[in-house]
Amino acid sequence: MTKNVNGGMTVAIDGPAAAGKGTVAKAVAAHFGFAHLDTGLLYRAVAAKTLKGMDAEEAAQTLAPVDLEDPSLRNPDVAQEASKVAVIPAVRAALVRFQRSFAARAGGAVLDGRDIGTVICPDAPVKLFITASPEVRAQRRFAELSGKGIEITYETVLDDVKQRDMRDMSRDQAPLKPADDAKQIDTTEMAIEDAVAAAVALVEAKLADRG
Numbered sequence: 001m002t003k004n005v006n007g008g009m010t011v012a013i014d015g016p017a018a019a020g021k022g023t024v025a026k027a028v029a030a031h032f033g034f035a036h037l038d039t040g041l042l043y044r045a046v047a048a049k050t051l052k053g054m055d056a057e058e059a060a061q062t063l064a065p066v067d068l069e070d071p072s073l074r075n076p077d078v079a080q081e082a083s084k085v086a087v088i089p090a091v092r093a094a095l096v097r098f099q100r101s102f103a104a105r106a107g108g109a110v111l112d113g114r115d116i117g118t119v120i121c122p123d124a125p126v127k128l129f130i131t132a133s134p135e136v137r138a139q140r141r142f143a144e145l146s147g148k149g150i151e152i153t154y155e156t157v158l159d160d161v162k163q164r165d166m167r168d169m170s171r172d173q174a175p176l177k178p179a180d181d182a183k184q185i186d187t188t189e190m191a192i193e194d195a196v197a198a199a200v201a202l203v204e205a206k207l208a209d210r211g
């Protein structure tokens with residue numbers, strides 16, 4: 001499991017799509033020199049394969065690092081499909097070991113996703129749950145996709161966000177929810193720099209505790 005027997009620091013960051021968890025995770029990792037894993041990419045990479053006709057469980061079991069570099073993983077159709085394959089217990093099970101060994105890196109690790117604080121790293125010393133209203137998240141995702149030249153309307157993005165939230169929160173296994181001991185940060189009206197500063201302060205306090 002992720003008990004930090006190696007002395008490393010594991011930071012677990014969860015939350016719904018486009019709440020800012022990726023930005024916070026990257027900034028915290030850069031600040032402390034920790035490795036960062038965007039676990040959504042694992043589900044997206046499985047999804048990209050199932051969209052090409054592969055069986056989801058097989059796709060999860062045979063996932064290779066190069067599969068995470070496919071630029072199409074950021075597309076909205078892949079995101080929707082990722083949320084669908086993420087419901088399948090065998091897919092989740094196939095991805096657990098990789099995530100836990102990443103979390104146990106000696107130099108420290110930040111993982112962001114939906115079930116990091118609850119299932120993947122229940123012993124992580126720092127847990128964050130980052131949220132924002134669906135409308136603000138859709139606005140951010142819409143700006144990001146439009147900026148990449150992807151043609152999509154705000155309404156479609158909002159619909160996508162709500163559908164994914166619903167599926168991610170209501171599945172039986174590892175549903176999206178804050179761990180009991182997670183610090184919640186709502187970025188609806190907060191500048192992302194402030195969310196980063198709050199996260200950095202939490203990690204610093206935990207490192208200081210350890211002496």
Ligand code: DC
Pocket residue numbers: 017018039040041043044079082083086112113114115116164168
């Ligand atoms: O974080 P993201 O938007 O890239 O995630 C895509 C989908 O993958 C998300 O809708 C649900 C799934 N996912 C998951 O079930 N568990 C994770 N730890 C990360 C992502």
